[in-house]
Amino acid sequence: LLFSSNNSGGQFKIGERGSNLLVYAPQRAVLTFSNGTEINPDTxxxxxxVVISENLLINKKAAGIVELKTIGKGLxxxxxxxxxxxxxTKYTLVLTDGTKVYLNANSQLTFPEIFSKTDRVVNLKGEGYFEVTKTSKHTKFFVKTNEQVVKVLGTKFNIKSYNKTSVQTILLEGSVSISPADKFFHSVIIKPNQQAILKNNGVQISKIEASKALAWKDGFFVFNGDNTLDMLSEIARWYSLELDTVNAGHLKEYYGKIPSNVxxxxxxxxxxxxxVHVKVYKDDLGKRKLFIL
Structure with a gap:
């Protein structure tokens, strides 16, 4: 089942307990540079x-896609x-080395505006899908979270690190090495269509259909018949809700995909x-929740 809509992503307001979405207004992303320049790419x-500094400019390629480029000499x-x-809100950022980063909602990426000639290092909070560009000198690319470090040369992979007790890495192409922050645990290497789940600084590897698991970057929530609770968690995060799972045992499994821009x-x-019966309400403390009926 596929449901489509032309509505854009945005911020919502909820009325009293039990009411659904009433108002939906545009949301945004913010780019902040080392010289203090702050840009809403939607504008x-x-x-x-647009020149950011003597060595850096930004170009909006399309809605939701911005590219950083180096200019000048002696970088x-x-x-x-x-x-x-x-x-x-999700955004695609092309870094100055050509690497593409698809950033999911409520996420943050910290990156060098101009990369050095050695290792390339970025820091991620939340969820991001990376298509890493190989350089002429084959410099390594590292993605750091608080819980782990992922090392790559040129590959396509996804890291989800919203939950500090569980970090998921999915590989689509190439290979990556995952090193838990706790040095007591060894690094592991995963192959395409494998996922690594880091829990308590130990890593569990399993097979997965990576393209379906990464549907968020293409703008979909995909239900495959046995992941309904996981998808409701994704939906709650997307709309900045808290998922109330007290009735999770009542859930009916669902097959289909829903565009995330509805x-x-x-x-x-x-x-x-x-x-799949749910509603949105505010609890007694004013927290907005997605409740399973």
Whole structure:
């Protein structure tokens, strides 16, 4: 079952207990550079270069896609810039080495505005999918979270690190080495269509259909018949809700995919129609929750 809509992602407001989405307004991402420049990429004119510094410019390639480019001569590595996404927003950032990073909602990537000639290192909070570009000198690329370090040369992979007690790494192409922050545990290498789950600083490896697991970067929530609770967790995170799982045992498994750019009211209506009964409410402390009926 596929449900489509032309609505854009955004921020929502909820009324009293039991009410669905009433108001849906545009959301955004923010890029912050080392010289203090702060940019909302949605405000940029497509295909127009904007100079950030004497050695750096930014270009909006299309909606939700921005590219950083180096300019001038005598380039020197500089301190990091940052991109932060908020609820119901995802962005693609092309770094100055050509690496593409697809950043999911409520995530943050810290990156060198200009890479050095040795190792390339970025830091991730939340979830990001990486297509790493090989350099002429075959410099290694590292993605650091608080819990682990992933080392690659040129490959396609995804890291989800919202939950500090469980970090997921999925490999689509190439190979990556995963090193837990706790040096007591050994590094592991995973292959395409494998996932590594880091829990308590130990790593568990299993097979997975990577392309379906990474559907978020293409704008979909994909239900495969046995992941309904996981997808409700993804939906709750996307809309900055807290998932109430007290009735999780009542869940009906669901097959289908839903575009992530629908508004929350439409999504809940569709889930209820399919037999996955949920509602949005505020608890007594004012927390917005997605409740399983």
């Amino acid at each position: 940029l004119t497509p295909n127009k270069n 020197k590595p500089v301190i990091n810039g940052t991109i932060q996404t908020f609820q119901a 508004n929350l009211g439409q999504l809940i209506e569709l889930l209820n129609y399919s037999g």
